[in-house]
Amino acid sequence: xxxxxxxxxxxxxxxxxxxxxxxxxxxxxxxxxxxxxxxxxxxxxxxxxxxxxxxxxxxxxxxxxxxxxxxxxxxxxxxxxxxxxxxxxxxxxxxxxxxxxxxxxxxxxxxxxxxxxxxxxxxxxxxxxxxxxxxxxxxxxxxxxxxxxxxxxxxxxxxxxxxxxxxxxxxxxxxxxxxxxxxxxxxxxxxxxxxxxxxxxxxxxxxxxxxxxxxxxxxxxxxxxxxxxxxxxxxxxxxxxxxxxxxxxxxxxxxxxxxxxxxxxxxxxxxxxxxxxxxxxxxxxxxxxxxxxxxxxxxxxxxxxxxxxxxxxxxxxxxxxxxxxxxxxxxxxxxxxxxxxxxxxxxxxxxxxxxxxxxxxxxxxxxxxxxxxxxxxxxxxxxxxxxxxxxxxxxxxxxxxxxxxxxxxxxxxxxxxxxxxxxxxxxxxxxxxxxxxxxxxxxxxxxxxxxxxxxxxxxxxxxxxxxxxxxxxxxxxxxxx
Amino acid sequence: xxxxxxxxxxxxxxxxxxxxxxxxxxxxxxxxxxxxxxxxxxxxxxxxxxxxxxxxxxxxxxxxxxxxxxxxxxxxxxxxxxxxxxxxxxxxxxxxxxxxxxxxxxxxxxxxxxxxxxxxxxxxxxxxxxxxxxxxxxxxxxxxxxxxxxxxxxxxxxxxxxxxxxxxxxxxxxxxxxxxxxxxxxxxxxxxxxxxxxxxxxxxxxxxxxxxxxxxxxxxxxxxxxxxxxxxxxxxxxxxxxxxxxxxxxxxxxxxxxxxxxxxxxxxxxxxxxxxxxxxxxxxxxxxxxxxxxxxxxxxxxxxxxxxxxxxxxxxxxxxxxxxxxxxxxxxxxxxxxxxxxxxxxxxxxxxxxxxxxxxxxxxxxxxxxxxxxxxxxxxxxxxxxxxxxxxxxxxxxxxxxxxxxxxxxxxxxxxxxxxxxxxxxxxxxxxxxxxxxxxxxxxxxxxxxxxxxxxxxxxxxxxxxxxxxxxxxxxxxxxx
Numbered sequence: 001x002x003x004x005x006x007x008x009x010x011x012x013x014x015x016x017x018x019x020x021x022x023x024x025x026x027x028x029x030x031x032x033x034x035x036x037x038x039x040x041x042x043x044x045x046x047x048x049x050x051x052x053x054x055x056x057x058x059x060x061x062x063x064x065x066x067x068x069x070x071x072x073x074x075x076x077x078x079x080x081x082x083x084x085x086x087x088x089x090x091x092x093x094x095x096x097x098x099x100x101x102x103x104x105x106x107x108x109x110x111x112x113x114x115x116x117x118x119x120x121x122x123x124x125x126x127x128x129x130x131x132x133x134x135x136x137x138x139x140x141x142x143x144x145x146x147x148x149x150x151x152x153x154x155x156x157x158x159x160x161x162x163x164x165x166x167x168x169x170x171x172x173x174x175x176x177x178x179x180x181x182x183x184x185x186x187x188x189x190x191x192x193x194x195x196x197x198x199x200x201x202x203x204x205x206x207x208x209x210x211x212x213x214x215x216x217x218x219x220x221x222x223x224x225x226x227x228x229x230x231x232x233x234x235x236x237x238x239x240x241x242x243x244x245x246x247x248x249x250x251x252x253x254x255x256x257x258x259x260x261x262x263x264x265x266x267x268x269x270x271x272x273x274x275x276x277x278x279x280x281x282x283x284x285x286x287x288x289x290x291x292x293x294x295x296x297x298x299x300x301x302x303x304x305x306x307x308x309x310x311x312x313x314x315x316x317x318x319x320x321x322x323x324x325x326x327x328x329x330x331x332x333x334x335x336x337x338x339x340x341x342x343x344x345x346x347x348x349x350x351x352x353x354x355x356x357x358x359x360x361x362x363x364x365x366x367x368x369x370x371x372x373x374x375x376x377x378x379x380x381x382x383x384x385x386x387x388x389x390x391x392x393x394x395x396x397x398x399x400x401x402x403x404x405x406x407x408x409x410x411x412x413x414x415x416x417x418x419x420x421x422x423x424x425x426x427x428x429x430x431x432x433x434x435x436x437x438x439x440x441x442x443x444x445x446x447x448x449x450x451x452x453x454x455x456x457x458x459x460x461x462x463x464x465x466x467x468x469x470x471x472x473x474x475x476x477x478x479x480x481x
Numbered sequence: 482x483x484x485x486x487x488x489x490x491x492x493x494x495x496x497x498x499x500x501x502x503x504x505x506x507x508x509x510x511x512x513x514x515x516x517x518x519x520x521x522x523x524x525x526x527x528x529x530x531x532x533x534x535x536x537x538x539x540x541x542x543x544x545x546x547x548x549x550x551x552x553x554x555x556x557x558x559x560x561x562x563x564x565x566x567x568x569x570x571x572x573x574x575x576x577x578x579x580x581x582x583x584x585x586x587x588x589x590x591x592x593x594x595x596x597x598x599x600x601x602x603x604x605x606x607x608x609x610x611x612x613x614x615x616x617x618x619x620x621x622x623x624x625x626x627x628x629x630x631x632x633x634x635x636x637x638x639x640x641x642x643x644x645x646x647x648x649x650x651x652x653x654x655x656x657x658x659x660x661x662x663x664x665x666x667x668x669x670x671x672x673x674x675x676x677x678x679x680x681x682x683x684x685x686x687x688x689x690x691x692x693x694x695x696x697x698x699x700x701x702x703x704x705x706x707x708x709x710x711x712x713x714x715x716x717x718x719x720x721x722x723x724x725x726x727x728x729x730x731x732x733x734x735x736x737x738x739x740x741x742x743x744x745x746x747x748x749x750x751x752x753x754x755x756x757x758x759x760x761x762x763x764x765x766x767x768x769x770x771x772x773x774x775x776x777x778x779x780x781x782x783x784x785x786x787x788x789x790x791x792x793x794x795x796x797x798x799x800x801x802x803x804x805x806x807x808x809x810x811x812x813x814x815x816x817x818x819x820x821x822x823x824x825x826x827x828x829x830x831x832x833x834x835x836x837x838x839x840x841x842x843x844x845x846x847x848x849x850x851x852x853x854x855x856x857x858x859x860x861x862x863x864x865x866x867x868x869x870x871x872x873x874x875x876x877x878x879x880x881x882x883x884x885x886x887x888x889x890x891x892x893x894x895x896x897x898x899x900x901x902x903x904x905x906x907x908x909x910x911x912x913x914x915x916x917x918x919x920x921x922x923x924x925x926x927x928x929x930x931x932x933x934x935x936x937x938x939x940x941x942x943x944x945x946x947x948x949x950x951x952x953x954x955x956x957x958x959x960x961x962x
Contacts, residue, residue, distance in 0.1 A: 065724045068602040076601070120557075121549040121778070124917065211692055212777065212917035236920035240778070243546045243921075296693065297602070297721065436605065436693035439717035440724075 027466060028379075030386045034464040037321050038390045041460055042453040045315055046394075049449035055314060056448040059087060059307035064297040064440045072291040072334035073105035073265035080290050081268050084306070084331045088272030091314035093329070095275060098268035099348055101333045103340035105265035106130045108216075108294055109258030111231065112137075113202075116252040119244055125202070125231040126214035126295060126435075127259040128186055129337055132227045137256040140199050144245050148185045154196035163253055164193035165202040167242050169235070172208040176364065176426030179433075182206045183217070190230040191222035200255050201230040204238035209431035212236045216293050217434045218337055229257050267291075267333045269341050272310065274317050276326035276463060283352075284323075284462045285359040286312065286455050287330035289341060289408060296438030300429065304443055305362035306331050311448075312455035323463035325357055332408040335363070342408030346415055353415045354472035358462045360420040361406035362455060365433075366443040367425035369396050369454050373403025374420040375413065375477040377470025384420075384469075387461045394450045396422070404479030418469035418476055420462070422454045508947060509860075511867045515945040518802050519871045522941055523934040526796055527875075530930035536795060537929040540568060540788035545778040545921045553772040553815035554586035554746035561771050562749050565787070565812045569753030572795035574810070576756060579749035580829055582814045584821035586746035587611045589697075589775060590739030592712065593618075594683075597733040600725055606683070606712040607695035607776060607916075608740040609667055610818055611702075615710045618737040621680050625726050629666045635677035644734055645674035646683040648723050650716070653689040657845065657907030660914075663687045664698070671711040672703035681736050682711040685719035690912035693717045697774050698915045699818055710738050748772075748814045750822050753791065755798050757807035757944060764833075765804075765943045766840040767793065767936050768811035770822060770889060777919030781910065785924055786843035787812050792929075793936035804944035806838055813889040816844070823889030827896055834896045835953035839943045841901040842887035843936065846914075847924040848906035850877050850935050854884025855901040856894065856958040858951025865901075865950075868942045875931045877903070885960030899950035899957055901943075903935045 030038075049056050063083060070077040081098065088096040106129060113123040116139060127133075140163035145151040147168040154164075166189050170182035185203045193201040205215035214234045221227050233241060244251045270290060276282065288305025292298020313329040332341030349356070358376070372391055374384045381400065388398030404410070405419035413419045432438050462469065470476050530537050544564060551558040562579065569577040587610060594604040597620060608614075621644035626632040628649040635645075647670050651663035666684045674682040686696035695715045702708050714722060725732045751771060757763065769786025773779020794810040813822030830837070839857070853872055855865045862881065869879030885891070886900035894900045913919050943950065951957050 061724065065721060066600045068600070068721075119547045119549070210918075210920075210922045212694065212920055213692070236778075236918070236922050239922055240546060240549075240920070243542065247546075297717075437691075437717070439691075439693055439721070441691045441717050441720055 030383060030461055030464055034461060035386065035390060038457045038461050041315060041319060041321065041456045042390060044319060045453035045456050046449040049452050050446055052445045054445060054448055056307040056311035056452050057445040059310055060299060060303045060443060061440060063303040063306065064299045068297040069294045070290065070292050070298060071294045072103055072267055072337060074107065077267060077291050081270055081333065084270035084290055087310060088270065091310060092317045093272035093274060093313065095273040098270050099344060100266055101269055101341050101344040102264050102266045103334045103337060105262045106337060107259065107262065111258065112256045113231065114254050115244065116254050118249050121240065123237045123241065124212050124214055124234040126216045127257045128219040128230045128232060129216055130261060131219060131230045131257060131259055133260045134200065134229045134255055134257045137254050138199055139252055139254045141250045142241065142245060142253050144242060148189055148192065151189060152192045156195060157197050159193060160197035162198050163200045163202060163255065164196065164198040165241065167204050167238055169204055170206050170208055170430060172427065174425055174427050175423065176429060178208065179206065179430055186217055186232065187220040190219045190228055191225040194226045194228045198228060200228050203232050205232040205235055207235065207430050207433060207435065210235055211437060213435040213437055215434045216295060229255065231255065231257060269333050269345055270331040272313060272329045274313050274323060274327040277322050277324050279325045282325040282355045282357055283328045284325055284357045284459050285328045285330055285409065286459050287332060287408065288362045289335035290331040291334050291336055293336055293434045295436040297440065298438055299440045300365035300438050300442050301433055302363050304366045308362045308448060308451045309455050311452045312459060315452065315456050316460055321460060323460055325463035327459045327463055335407050339407040339411060342411040346411035349412070350415060353412065353417055356412060356417045356471045358418045358420055358469050359405055359409035359412055360422065360458060361408050362451065363406045364424040364426050365429040366447055367427065367429060368447050368450050369422045369424050371423040372396050372398045372420065373423060375479060376418045377473055377476055380467060380469045383465050387458060390457050390461065391454055394453055396454060402480055410479065413479060416472045416474065416476065418471045419479065420458055422458065511864060511942055511945060515942060516867065516871060519938045519942050522796060522800060522802065522937045523871060525800060526934035526937050527930040530933050531927055533926045535926060535929055537788040537792035537933045538926040540791055541780060541784045541924060542921060544784040544787065545780045549778040550775045551771065551773050551779060552775045553584055553748055553818060555588065558748060558772055562751055562814070565751035565771055568791060569751065572791060573798050574753035574755060574794065576754040579751050580825060581747050582750055582822050582825040583745050583747045584815045584818060586743045587818060588740065588743060592739065593737045594712065595735050596725060597735050599730050602721065604718045604722065605693050605695055605715040607697045608738045609700040609711045609713060610697055611700060611742060612711045612738060612740055613708045614741045615681065615736055615738045618735050619680055620733060620735045622731045623722065623726060623734050625723060629670055629673065632670060633673045637676060638678045640674060641678035643679050644681045644683060644736065645679040646722065648685050648719055650685055651687050651689055651911060653908065655906055655908050656904065657910055659689065660687065660911055667698055667713065668701040671700045671709055672706040675707045675709045679709060681709050684713050686713040686716055688716065688911050688914060688916065691716055692918060694916040694918055696915045697776060710736065712736065712738055750814050750826055751812040753794060753810045755794050755804060755808040757804050760805045761807050763806040763836045763838055764809045765806055765838045765940050766809045766811055766890065767940050768813060768889065769843045770816035771812040772815050772817055774817055774915045776917040778921065779919055780921045781846035781919050781923050782914055783844050785847045789843045789929060789932045790936050792933045793940060796933065796937050797941055802941060804941055806944035808940045808944055816888050820888040820892060823892040827892035831896060834893065834898055837893060837898045837952045839899045839901055839950050840886055840890035840893050841903065841939060842889050843932065844887045845905040845907050846910040847928055848908065848910060849928050849931055850903045850905050852904040853877055853879045853901065854904060856960060857899045858954055858957060861948065861950045864946050868939060871938050871942065872935055875934055877935060883961050891960065894960060897953045897955065897957065899952045900960065901939055903939065
């Protein structure tokens with residue numbers, strides 16, 4: 001998933017400084033040889049990823065079929081670490097290694113909900129990530145709120161003994177920004193409900209679908225506020241509950257969630273490198289995240305991001321295009337419960353921000369890329385435009401405003417790393433995101449060539465650029481959705 | 482659902498006798514007054530069912546919200562009987578009564594499946610209707626078959642100790658005929674697998690979706706063959722299992738189904754009548770079925786059919802158009818497990834076939850109607866064409882070949898009752914059919930006006946026709962999909 005806090009708190013497009021930079025000296029620009037090599041990469045990626053035999057699709061199929069759901073800290077996630085190491089090696093990466101990531105382990109047990117009265121019916125729910133359990137079934141009358149702001153306005157004590165319910169529905173947009181408008185209910189709703197005295201929170205799933213499958217995802221308990229259980233209803237179940245409440249009688253719900261945290265666990269980011277030549281101590285990072293939520297097989301979130309970026313790096317290797325800087329493909333562990341993989345990477349490499357040319361992540365499913373955004377120093381923008389020119393035939397526009405690197409690289413971006421975003425068409429992404437419907441069939445194999453091409457070109461040309469993109473030099477454009 | 486056996490065994494369109502009938506005498510045709518009244522009905526139905534305030538939608542919303550899932554013989558189905566009686570009365574029907582229906586009671590308990598090796602993963606399954614349980618978890622290596630015919634060709638003993646698996650995928654068509662091509666796997670697969678020695682059967686869900694929700698529905702154990710447990714995998718889970726099997730290693734699956742029959746139960750068809758005038762002893766029947774499968778709230782299958790036909794009858798009453806024949810709206814009980822409601826009706830009224838002018842049922846979801854089919858004696862066809870002329874502005878073509886009345890009226894059709902079908906666009910119906918996704922949000926309120934109009938016109942003009950449509954006179958055109 002994309003960065004929750006960024007999306008929740010900064011929905012409006014932030015206009016970055018857009019004054020045109022002065023013309024660069026020719027020796028600051030990418031060479032025609034580099035552009036030619038990148039063009040070759042692009043075309044090879046397109047030609048090699050047209051169907052189920054493409055490397056990116058095969059990797060995605062392998063991870064979802066042989067591992068499947070892989071909640072960080074669970075046995076399948078441990079198997080995914082071994083899977084990633086083996087795949088990097090099989091793909092010919094020059095160096096494959098892991099770096100430890102520690103995070104709070106959370107697991108889900110059974111989860112049940114039902115309307116007790118006046119219209120007994122089962123409700124499909126899923127516990128929000130890192131929710132406390134109910135410690136056996138609890139019951140309460142439901143109080144509906146139109147959105148998070150309405151719940152936040154509830155007076156202390158006004159929900160004593162009640163179950164709060166936020167019915168706001170996420171809207172569908174190509175860039176997925178409806179997620180940012182809606183996800184606050186999931187993140188901040190639980191503590192808002194607890195402040196008003198509620199014993200539990202239900203939310204309408206943060207998703208654009210009409211499927212009777214609930215969307216999980218992280219909550220964010222506020223410090224000093226009692227932690228209450230919180231779960232998402234599927235969209236049809238949210239409709240059902242609202243229809244019942246609209247009849248005016250008290251609607252009593254029973255909720256039984258057997259979930260909770262179990263101390264800290266340690267797992268690993270898995271890293272594969274294509275070693276650079278004259279600037280090998282400097283790195284370009286691309287990647288995706290290896291962990292997933294547990295209801296689905298984590299195909300769009302984010303096996304495909306791992307597959308695309310692994311395939312992009314492998315293609316550079318396969319075409320014998322040794323880059324000047326080292327290209328690091330990172331399969332992050334535990335993005336989902338708070339970006340722990342990205343934070344661990346940033347902590348481990350905090351002293352090397354200047355050695356990071358740029359960072360990017362593929363974590364918005366398998367829809368085609370339509371825009372390149374970047375946060376680089378102004379004088380490096382012409383090089384981004386050169387990259388954009390190689391990407392333009394793929395239907396990718398270079399846009400100087402907005403964008404963001406993604407949850408995992410964001411921790412390094414916060415330390416000053418330059419970043420890029422290859423923005424994907426997310427029109428349907430939030431139909432399946434964090435649900436049992438996150439499965440392989442949601443991925444169109446023919447859509448992956450363009451994405452492998454884009455990441456390969458971005459990584460390769462960033463590695464070839466004569467000058468720095470500005471990491472460690474302030475001010476860089478900040479991510480701004 | 483439509484008639485399983487008809488669809489499974491007679492997929493090809495059967496061409497009915499299509500020779501043009503001789504011209505009728507004017508006094509055998511519907512009068513201009515009748516046509517004018519029907520036109521008024523049509524237009525009132527269209528005007529009154531444009532949004533969520535329409536009677537048909539309100540009835541559908543009420544049944545799904547206040548009752549929800551209603552597997553025949555369970556408490557919510559009993560509540561649905563009371564609901565239907567109350568609604569018929571509230572709508573002003575002249576006579577409201579019930580007729581008993583007996584059927585084998587079947588219930589579903591927990592259901593779990595997983596791949597044990599080589600790639601441990603959960604699988605989403607649902608027991609097929611009236612499957613025996615597994616009596617605790619069972620395990621077996623899976624043997625995949627491309628379709629039912631391939632399984633039927635398996636030699637006795639060849640599947641000893643195995644779990645058979647049919648991976649055939651249903652295809653999407655506007656008229657839904659892919660269901661007929663696929664549903665044999667569900668109906669006849671269990672006994673075919675048992676004949677070859679299998680301990681259980683898995684099938685790919687009979688559905689056109691890509692949702693991780695399995696489709697239930699009736700199986701049909703053959704006499705004299707051991708009954709083995711049978712379940713459907715969701716489409717993504719079927720993909721997953723096939724992908725694992727394609728790797729060539731044995732794939733071992735665990736299956737745990739807690740379901741089974743519990744003797745006979747009795748419930749009721751609920752009937753509302755608009756009493757006829759000079760031909761009141763003759764009846765026109767329309768209706769839908771009151772029971773549903775249990776994973777969803779039974780919105781498209783078939784609360785909406787009940788809502789549409791109840792609203793159609795009510796509109797005739799509201800416009801004070803007392804019909805010549807009695808119009809009987811039947812909310813059948815237990816269509817799903819074998820058409821028991823229709824059979825009970827046919828048994829109770831076996832001596833009155835000639836008094837039944839025509840029968841029809843709305844049981845293909847909420848998609849718009851695009852064709853009128855009918856099985857009437859040749860000399861009555863011109864009256865069907867008159868009805869068709871009133872329906873034509875609704876986008877409904879009158880088609881003299883193919884069609885069928887539906888599972889419930891079929892029992893009376895088998896005894897010689899004339900029938901009609903108002904064929905609906907079923908393009909998306911089998912995405913949701915018999916799954917948890919059968920919920921209210923799948924119904925477009927504005928689509929219901931056309932359907933209420935069509936049933937009201939069909940029922941009213943059939944009731945007004947000067948002559949018989951041929952019930953009890955042989956030969957009538959037989960249903961033929």
